[in-house]
Amino acid sequence: MRKVRAVLVTAVVVLGTSLTIGATPAQADGERVAGIFRYEPDCERVGTQGVNQDWWNDYECEWEGRYRYFFLYA
Incomplete structure (x- = not known):
């Protein structure tokens, strides 16, 4: 039972992460998301x-308040 629960928890985490990544905002001018950062200096450095x-x-680092992260568009 423990192994089954561990596999289910892992699957839920992976699914949640993939849904979150798929929900990132898109830029209208064709730029792509090159990174997501908690702090602006990290975004600027990369x-x-x-x-x-x-x-x-x-590149451009933009704060996305609804996600509470900086998005690096390149």
Whole structure:
């Protein structure tokens, strides 16, 4: 019974995470979500690193209040 419960809990967590990720806001101008961060300095650091590594040309860190996270759009 413990193993079954552990498997069910894991499945529920994975399903909840996938639904949350699928509900991220979309940008109208075609930018994609390149990261989700709790703190703005982390978002800015990764955005700058992406520009320096030629992963993207530009980026924007936006606070999404309904999710309470910073979204990195690139």
